[in-house]
Amino acid sequence: MAGVNEYTSTICHPKQSGLESRTVNAKIFFTALVWAALTCRPSFAFEGRLAANLTYGAATPLLYTVGTNSLRVEMTDTNRPYPVDIVDRSSGELTLVYPRNHSFVRLKPAADDSPPGIPPMPATPNQPPPGIGPQAAPGQPAMPAMPMMPPPIMEPLVLQDMGQKTNLLGFVCEHYEIKQGMERMEIWATDQLCPFQPYVQNEPHRSAPRRMEEQWAGLLAGKNLFPLLAVLRLNNGMERYRFEVQSVRPQKLTDEDTRLFQPPADYFEIQPRPF
């Protein structure tokens, strides 16, 4: 950064510097540029389209259009007029565009008053009180001891880096894991795209209960990660939720594409719900 400042200063006062000085400063500037290109997060440089499948029961195809300042998420191949999400990446404002009645609503980024997750269960004693649980009848052999109870089921959600890497669709992905109760989510995510934005179908309710599949996106976005594969399973192995990117197509968006980041001109803005 010092080099950039020095270069700026030299340009502002060209007559006070000789040609040699300018050459040196230019070298410093380009060095700084290269350094910046190498060290800056490439996630903010990605521009293009991603196709993904969200399998939550039925497989739902999603299309992400990623611009430098905006993001659009929409459901494709559907027989219903599902809303389109438009996100202002700098402010975090989410606009839900409703084709169903040609309207849209702008939602400010959620503050910290978002509904809490499920409260933790109280710890369970390892042994039951006397007289509770399996008891040995008189004259019978003693019952086996109660097994150790599992840990409390609703520990706080933590995005745990598992220390493994792989390559998915040409992107280096790190392996993360989230556990809660009898659920475990495996995530392979990269920082080479953009912070994750889940598809939002309806205006959120302030007191709605939240499950893991509604909280994991925030954990990823907080670390500027985008998942290429995420699978949520129950402890018996059954898969309950899957997000999987099918293709990533970097491309420079055209002026026409940038119109996708605005609601259509003839759509009416409705106010968010008053609670």
Added chain:
Amino acid sequence: MNMKANIVTVAGIILSSFLILHPAFGQGALTPPGAPAPTMKSLAQIEPRTPISSAPYIITNPGSYYLTTNVTVNFGNGITISANDVSLDLNGFTIFSTQYPAQSTYGIFLNAVTNVTIANGFIRGGVTNNGSGVYGGSGFGTGIAPNNIVPNNTHVYGISVFGCLYRGITGCTVVESCTVQTVGGDGIDATSVVKDSSAVDCGGDGIDGEEVFNSRGYSAGTGNGLFSTVAENCYGYAAGSGYGLLATSTLNCYGISLESSTGLRATVAQNCYGVCEGNFGPGLSAYIAQDCYGLCNSVNPNGVGLYAYGSAIGCYGYCADGGIGLTAYTAAYCVGDCLGGTAISVTVGNGCVGRAGTNYVIYKYNMP
């Protein structure tokens, strides 16, 4: 002789009756004290309310107002309330809009006001659902709505809204005994209480409120049937992938989702019934479920009838074929039923039974 005596007796009785029944006969002045005062009431005394006989109409003063006839607008709002402390009685009449196409207009518009009561009538437009969840036509944008988003101490009672493009009744404090049908967005949004009401054929959520009682919400589009913090004796139906009924605490409720979402979802559910007709479910999902029934009617290896991610007590979970009937962290006195799949999948099970299918129980008590 006897006859003569009888005649004398009767005559005596008649004469004495005059004396007894009219003790004040002939008393008091015959001249009246003055001209009699008028006894009729003024119109203001008989009907101390302001009549409204045409629309658009703007209320600018506090007071009581009533419709005297059906009114129709072909452009703009029906009635605008721009004063606090207003009671508006539609008196059984209707506010129509013929504006085509429907735009951002209101049957009754609350212009930054508080303390308003609206009752007894109809707000009607011509907006229809094309069958795929896309709404259009003539009419108002919204039936009743404020322009401010703060709670405005507004009570709406006995109002029926039909055929609006955006919302039915929104932003009011208490909505009671109201019906909404065929609106492109949310049917009823209340900042506080919704009671004894119904919202059907809504493109967005059917009913959305903090406390909802004895009500029915039906989303024909992509929203949730009924969405609240507390729901009691309620019914929620989602034709798309929204939740049938979504609440923090539910009692005696029924939720159904036709696509892949959850029929009834809550943090705490008691005496509730959830159905998923789509391919996944769960039929009912809660942190704590007591005396509940969850049903996943589709054939899907990942379908779940009842999913209690905390505890299930006295519950029944059914999955049509494949998948899991009932899954919970702890389950007591529950029944799971899933032919060709897992009947019960729990970490801690006590006194539970699998009716059809296999069981997956890590810590098992009082179970075969």
